[in-house]
Amino acid sequence: MTTQSNGRRARRFMYTAGAAALMLASAGAANAQQPTGTQASDAPVSTVDEVVVVGTRSSLQSAMNRKRSASTVSDSIVADDIGQFPDKNVGEALGRVTGVQLSRDFGEGNAVSIRGVEPDLNRVEVNGVSVLSTAGNLNVYGGGGRSNDFRELPAEIVKSIDVFKGFTSDMTEGAVGGTVSVQTRKPLDFRAPTFSMTLSGQKLDTLPDWKPRASVFGATQLLDGRLGLMANVTYDNVLTRGDFYDDHSWARLADFDNSPNKTVNYYNQSYSRAVNDYIAAVGSEAACATLTTPDANTLTTAQARTACQSQWYDYNPRVPRYRVWTREDKRSSGEFTAEYKFADNLRGFVTYQTNHRTQQLNDINYGTDFTALDRLNYGPACTRVTPATAETVPGVVVDANHNVIKYTVGNCLGTSGRGGDSAFSISSRDFRYETDSDYITYGLKWYNDRFKVDFLGANAKSETLSQTNNVSVSFNTPGMVVSLEPGTSAPIFTFAPGFSPSDASAVSQYQIQYRPSQSSNKEDQYKLDIDFDPRTTFLTNIKFGGRYSNAETKGYDYGGFIVSPGANLASELDNIVIYANSINSTARVSDTATVDQTAPLYGNAYQTNYWNTTETWSRAFSNSVFGSAMTALPSDFYYGGGALPSNWLYPNFGAIAQNLDTSHFNLDNLYSGVGNDGKTYDQIPYRVKEQTDAQYVRLDWALPIFGLDLVGNLGLRRVHTQTNTAGKFTRSETRLVNGVATTAVVSNTLVEQTRDYTKWLPSFNVNAWLIDNMLSMRVGYAKLMARPLYNYLLPNMTCTINYANDGTAEDGPDSCSAGNPDLKPYEAAQYDLSFEWYPNRDTQFSAGFFYKDIQTFYLPSRTSLGQRDVFGDGVLYYYNSFINGEGAKISGVELTAKTAFTFLPGLLSGLGADVNYTYQEASDVGVFSQLDGSELSYPGLSSTSYNATLWYERGPINARLAYNYRSQYLVTAADQSGNPIIKEPTGYLDGKISWKPGLKGLTLFAEGKNLTEEDESTYAGDIRLINRGYSGRRFFLGATYKY
Secondary structure (H helix, E strand, O other), X not given: OOHHHHHHHHHHHHHHHHHHHHHHHHHHHHHHOOOHHHHHHHOOOOOHHHXXXXXXXXXXXXXXXXXXXXXXXXXXXXXXXXXXXXXXXXHHHHOOOOOEEEEEEOOEEEEEEEOOEOHHHOEEEEOOEEOOOOOOOHHHHOOOOOOOOHHHOEHHHEEEEEEEOOOOOOOOOOOOOOEEEEEEOOHHHOOOOEEEEEEEEEEEOOOOOEEEEEEEEEEEEEOXXXXXXXXXXXXXXXXXXXXXXXXXXXXXXXXXOOOOOOOOOOOOOOOOHHHHHHHHOOOOOHHHHHOOOOOOOOOOHHHHHHHHHHHHOOEEEOOOEEEEEEEEEEEEEEEEEEEEEEEOOEEEEEEEEEXXXXXXXXXXXXXEOOOOHHHHOEOOOOEOOOOOOHHHOOOOEEOOOOEEEEEEOOOOOOOOOOOOOOOEEEEEEEEEEEEEEEEEEEEEEEEOOOEEEEEEEEEEEEEEEEEEEEEEEEEOOOOOEEEEOOOOOOEEEEOOOOOOOOOHHHEEEEEEEEEEEEEEEEEEEEEEEEEEOOOOOOEEEEEEEEEEEEEEEEEEOOOOEEEEOOOOOOOOOOOEEEOOOOEEEEEEEEOOOOOOEOOOEOOOOOOOOOOOEEEEEEHHHHHHHHHHHEEEOOOOOOOOEOOEOOXXXXXXXXXXXXXXXXXXXXXXXXXXXXXXXOOEEEOOOEEEEEEEEEEEEEEEEEEEEXXXXXXXXXXXXXXXXXXXXXXXXXXXXXXXXXXXXXXXEEEEEEEEEEEEEEEEEEEEEEEEEEEOOOEEEEEEEEEEEEOOOHXXXXXXXXXXXXXXXXXXXXXXXXXXXXXXOOOOOEEEEEEEEEEEEOOOOOOEEEEEEEEEEEEEEEOOOOEEEEEEOOOOOOOOEEEEEOOEEOOOEEEEEEEEEEEEOOOOOHHHHHEEEEEEEEEEEEEOOOOEOOOOOOEOOOOOOOOEEEEEEEEEEEOOEEEEEEEEEEOOEEEEOOOOOOOOEEEOOEEEEXXXXXXXXXXXXXXXXXXXXXXXXXXXXXXXXXXXXXXXXXXXXXXXXXXXEEO
């Protein structure tokens, strides 16, 4: 997208080559210094089968053996392999697997897509148990509620990871992309008491401090080996930082350049194709003035003319700004297992796993907004700018592709949001998340000569409590010039003298905010699998069983609702309400105020936003607060230099909050609160209850045909799902209060809905050894399903009437945003064909081809369904909700090659490589741009991804370089301005080197992540930057001791 990208990639190539040469040279030099006794181990042995293979080569062989013996298409990683990768959580390890694409947050892997399918549509299980989401409140933070954050799964607890891309009927449903099955160790797996401890320090290049990471593992056996006990405890304190510059989104407010060429052809998904084509056919902006409506039932003539003119509106950046995010993330997890052997054929176990996570985030924003034409108001009369007068506004520069690349903020003052009044702001938002999750898992395994019975039960719960506060300082900046840096689209701010964010005299407003929320999840799940040996030559095994789960997700958000509308339905004055938890305390600065500060003025007692307060501060008092409350960034802005600032002042919450009303900045009203009648009422949570039961049968068979040994399985799974959803319909009004648009709830209704459905999932897999134990061919078919995301199912509906419009622009119908409890599950038919060649036990070449026929899916953003009278009172709203789509198809190829170069002479025999490549594409997607109706790519799908790993292991030295690449992909089909958002390609280089100094059990290591300083960018097309961010390079130094 930018001229800087090619330069960055060239530098990364040089860094990669240099890092590879340095690491391997270091490894070779260190190895060459080892005594002759170590080198003697290279002497040939008489029998290959007697070679004892350990370390990286052993894990390579283990992963290949798991793949070749799997019942369907899969890839595996074993514990030694994870330990060798510079990966600190399961997600980052998964990013090395063919067909798996990793998403990162603050530079850490937090979620994966499998075969182009988003994280919420993949299944993750640990020891067969579903992993609960800890993403936070669905209404506040979004997210589907079905994916988990892999940062909460430390690699230290893992024995193996299998990524199943195919499906067999005994597998739990819920994965359209694939199933990630994580297995941890069991205490009876160990032949002797085992103890391991790892201590390390970690540092980010943009922050000064080192932070600790520690892991302790122990296992032993008692009672003559019948009782095994095991414990693993991990503590991690990760300090991360992300530096960003944004244009945030791109609006189209007016035609600034008066170009005869359209910016886009008209398209509105709410209208019929005939209406869209009619408006798009207009060839000049002047012709729009005489246009008549093509459908009076859909839009008026005035609306049709405005819609027609919008085709010439230029793009402008909505919120140009700089941001600095810091996060301290303390994570502790423990797994404790007891396993008992009742008899040689009967074992039982119980595991308790607990995770605690505390995140403290700080988001510092420095920027302006251009969300309305009022920002350009200028002149002595401060005349408001409209689309009809926008082309005459001074200081606006538009490039040849209709992008505003420079504009001047108007010189008007006196009304917030207009001209230079409060045109610039600096804010600091603190987020605190406390997350706890607990899993109790238990099981029994019994077998005899013909039967094997495996029972698994689990009870899991998680809770996330979130509290955020924000402090912002707004500034009057009339005449400020905002321009976009050529080549990067980074915003540049040029301030008029005396009106900059470093001038106390320019401060116009202080505001603090408080936002608490809570979410919880729980699930009870039970599974029974029975294997029966029929002792026939054709049927080798009959497997059958079932699974039952009872899950619930629930959350309390900002609350506030009308308990009773009172006796007079025509008036709000007698409403009984409970107040909302989203609270603002605001102070406007006045040059004419005669007292330091006025008493806080509350809202209306009969409205849910009553606790919002406003007050007035004098200029002198403001100056004193400003002098004590503003502080510099802890370290320089990563992108600073040239026209971009290297540092700036930002407000301290406590220093400003001590002067404002914070009496309700607490959790007292989160779950219940006192209404304006003095009585206590419960707040209304959202809730989704989901009960599922499944039964299956699977037939394993073996059949020789034409000299080929065919083995396979045929199965059918029945899945029944019942969902019960609860939420509320909310009707709000936005009105101007003291010149500020304020929204309040005017009515609400509780709603609840139950739905159930049954799906049948057939599956078929066959594996043919074309060359005995060397070359195999796999063929697979399966019907797949994944349940709709929780936040899509919630029956919540919020409708807002905007009375703040003062008549300068046309005010059409207002809007409702709603969930859809009737969404159908995501369904797909999948076909697999793969070839696997194992020329020796150290080498694998494989090629896989897959095709997904997605029969039912759901669009990732709400769709406008036209105007509806949703409350039955004759008021029309544009109704927006989630809907199902049909017909998307995804196909792809996956290539893998891995080997150990044991045939090379001397030191080079310790080399090995692992390379994989994935290409995939989607057709008939059915997702269209809201700007022009053009078809978009499948959301979240990167057409290309690959991994290249070079490793070295010989004597006491082990070293790895791992490069992970992912091509661009569609983040969302429409942001708040209707822009489709594309994420640019990324490539990450990680490395690790370890050394065993000679003391038995001791290993020293050094690791580095993002060695080439990769940053990430998203765009809305052309130069229209959404954001660019850098999350730093991370370094680790540490030691592991095993006994």
